[in-house]
Amino acid sequence: MAEAVHADAIQANMLSGDKIDVHDLDFYYGDFKALEDVTVGIKRNAITAFIGPSGCGKSTFLRSLNRMNDLIDGTRVEGTVLLDGKDIYAEDVDVVDLRRRVGMIFQQANPFPLSIYENIAYGPRIHGLRNKAELDTIVEDSLTKANLWKEVKDKLGQPGTDLSGGQQQRLCIARVLAVNPEVLLMDEPCSAIDPTSTQKIEDLMDKLKDNFTIVIVTHNMQQAARVSDYTAFFLAEDTNLPAKLIEYDMTDIVFTNPTDKRTENYITGRFG
Amino acid sequence: MNFLKWRERALESVFLICALTAIVGVLLVFIFVTIKGFPIFEKVGVLKFLFSLDWSPSDNQFGILTFIIGSFLVTAGALALGAPMAIMTAIFLSEIAPKRVQKLVRPAVELLAGIPSVVYGFFGILIIVPVVRTLFGGSGLGLLTGWIILAIMILPTIATISEDAIRAVPKSFREASFGMGATRWQTIWRVVLPAAKNGLIGATILGMGRAIGETMAVLMVLGNAPIIPKSLVGPVGALTSIIALNMSYASGDHQTALFGMGIVLFMISFFFVALIRFVSRKRS
């Protein structure tokens, strides 16, 4: 049965060419089933937004795309997650390399208690780069890509934690970019920062999508509508029931002409 | 109303008195030791007392440098052995061990702290001394045996405080590191430990204070000769063990000299306490 699903998934992925293809994913925290039957294809070089009321498994789902949930005791995944057609939960997968390819930005900006330079150099260093000149180049490139270089180029030696909240979040984005990821997973990256900084991050995402596949969790519907190309709506009918993917389509369609009544209710603010 | 107010006052005073007891206690001990020991500084001279290697009370020679060096040798070795072991224990408990294993190891470590030091002394004499004697020669009583025993004794102090320091490192640092494809080891080594650095240093200083002040176990295994050891297994005297050994029979200047050594120990402890305060202030 599992084998068959798996084969179906691979076949479907070959047809769609999606960057990430998820088939019939169930997710468990111990005995609690948090997600049920999620099937979704994440498009390359596009921004996909996950929306839904809080507690509906958006973060859980996001974290199952780079196996961050492995770090939590007692979690379990059933179903298939394909990255470029390869099952990321297969026995022989190198999780460390997977997480390099699928980088993550968190809700709370979390720079290390190190200098700005060392924050960016951290990733390349752990992957074995020692050459100072190469590191310098990567640091400048990554900060430039993250639209932060101009603001910090004269204070690379200062602690990353001294930057403003919005700058810290861009620093974290630069830090991830420094290891050459293919996918960026962002879990409510703007929920702790002011509107001006949010604007900067949204501009940045728009620029980055040319080279990366981006998935963003947001509770801010306007943000989803503004930045994303595709939108997935998750909902758990009750707190102790597993969440499901209710609707997934191009953002315009989800916001103007949703198929499911529950999506419409959520978007028009009738619950959640 | 009035009664409540009165009760508040009374409670406050009780707490105040308890707190004052600590201060008064420290002051009394300090004054007492100083009064009893100070004359030796006048008699022998501070420099000679601290920096002469000649300790022979029967000839009125009271130089304690041998024991200061002894104490530092013993402490330094114990730290070199014990601190890495303790910090690795802390890392194991906080970052690596599954819950079940933690539940087994943590009480064991805490129990280690509760064993009376005389029992460590017995353990040293019965187990470590014969092993050291067989492997390295000598009597078995000496520096190396002292290091091993003290390393085990300071392990719980350093491990417990280090574990708290490591646990205080925000989870978000670890997630960020793992999220970039760092291995567990890289995350521990490059993110968690540097972030916990001040706590680890504080823990080590506390262990150092514990080691330098330890008396009973050290007395039982060091050999207590008034010489600087020439080898790892040579006998050595520490300030604490010499004071304890000599106190029962010393009189006159000899006794005063022991109190003088007490003052020196006191200063060393003060220094460590100040150092811990300094390090932990830097953290906040």
Ligand SMILES: Nc1ncnc2c1ncn2[C@@H]1O[C@H](COP(=O)(O)OP(=O)(O)O)[C@@H](O)[C@H]1O
């Ligand atoms: N570490 C965890 N252990 C157990 N249950 C969890 C854990 N994290 C999240 N959950 C549960 O899983 C469900 C989905 O949570 P989450 O993915 O954080 O939702 P969202 O990000 O949409 O707010 C919630 O019911 C939550 O209580």
Ligand SMILES: [Mg+2]
């Ligand atoms: Mg969430």
